[in-house]
Amino acid sequence: MFKAQYDIVIAGGGPAGMAAALGAVATEAKRVALVERDEELGGILQQCIHNGFGLHRFREELTGPQYASRFIRLVEQNQAIDVFLDTTVLSVSPEKVVRAVNPDKGVLVLEANAVVFAMGCRERTRGAIGIPGHRPAGVFTAGAAQRMVNREGFLPGKQVVILGSGDIGLIMARRLTLEGAKVQAVLEIMPHSNGLARNVVQCLDDFGIPLLLSHTITAVNGAQRVSSVTCAKVDADLKALPGSEFDIECDCLLLSVGLIPENELSRAVGVVIDPVTGGPVVDQFRQTSVPGFFAAGNVLQVHDLVDWVSHEGEIAGRSAAQYVLGSLRQGQRAVNVKPGPGIRVVVPQKLTVYEKPAGDIELFCRSAQQERNVTMAVTDGSQVLVRRRLPVVRPSEMSVIKLPAQRLEKLLSGQITVVIEP
């Protein structure tokens, strides 16, 4: 059995994990283990071969693999980071013992002083949304299909229907079209697309692929292989309208119906999970409710831009290193951060208030609905701490409001709320 001691063990070698490793060594962590279950670093970026990544960080639009390789080079050059590939973390104990397995060493036991969770997220499946009908071959999640087409080299079908207009669904509509498949339609249960306007234009409109808003699939048909799907219009309560059903012929159905943070390891340690984000409750240091355990990236909250994932990874990595070195700010008290009217999600969910707070605390928010020309504000119930004007907010795009940390000194309550002002 392979045994080793590390300052920090990071579970997951995607953009969050790589940024956490680099953030940790930049903050003088001496020994960092980066554990990745795939055969190379980069996570989901390696199958996202389209461009549009890195506009904030690198001021250019990179493809997923290009973005990944900029981080991989830095990680591989760094002597303080040991990378374990093809290695699956089996368990993490509250004592920070990480058990993993790989074909080369067998079982690995990595003892850590701090752990960063960076496992990313999983796709919601057909079972999770309960589409009735047969169980034929040819039904895939959009991300699984993306891996098949872009990494394994085969096409999941020739006549495709896509349910869900999130960005992965839209990107796959274009990708399959370019590879010679016919995408019959993209169906969206909401009256608006969940994807970026840019993707609707460049992935659907460019190729004449119909986007059917306020539509859903009510049955999957076919014995061995999907032969068609039954679709229907939905009413304001998102219920299928009787009599509106029609069939679309297809040999493949892709589901792009949401992502779920993958927190089996974190739950086992006992960290508190936020029911709205599906990820751990963290403070501004990305420390979870269990001291010494940190989280970043899609395992914490499903992001829309990888730049924010990297940013969050750096925060978690830096904080983990400070925890190990004993320099992480200890809180005198905790302040709860709540979403108020107009806001659905805020991360971090807690702020640790310490003596002489300094710097800005970034609050990552998602609005409840699309609105133009709004004012986002942070209040403590009796006073507004900070305001920000935004030309547009959308549930599908994260907004950031910066709270100067010294404002926390004068807080009149143990809770602050982020709101869209009426």
Added chain:
Amino acid sequence: MTETKRITCVVCPLGCEGKLAADGESIVTVEGFGCQRGEQYAREEAVNPRRMLTTSVRVRGGDKKLLPVVSDRPIPKHLLMDCTALLLGVTVDAPIAEGHVVCRDILASGADIIAARGLSAAANKI
């Protein structure tokens, strides 16, 4: 004859939806875009729409089956399908360095198709 097109600007997350009236190649009116960059985008989009092309090509002797590739600049939109069809027939030999030119000046578009990552040669099988 003047023709009116609806154009969704993709320059920034605002996603303005404007209108552009054109008579063939000459633009008559542009309205509904919130900024200069948006108006500029609409003009280009109406006359000469361009897109980045990303796809993959086959690899011979590599530790991966496919190499992701990207155009080094946007190419005319109407060439996207033809360029992809051409690249379906391309096979490259590993090892490959990131940035390696897979296809120069594809379909005389002025754009090179380059490797979006590096790939190693396959380890020798025993």
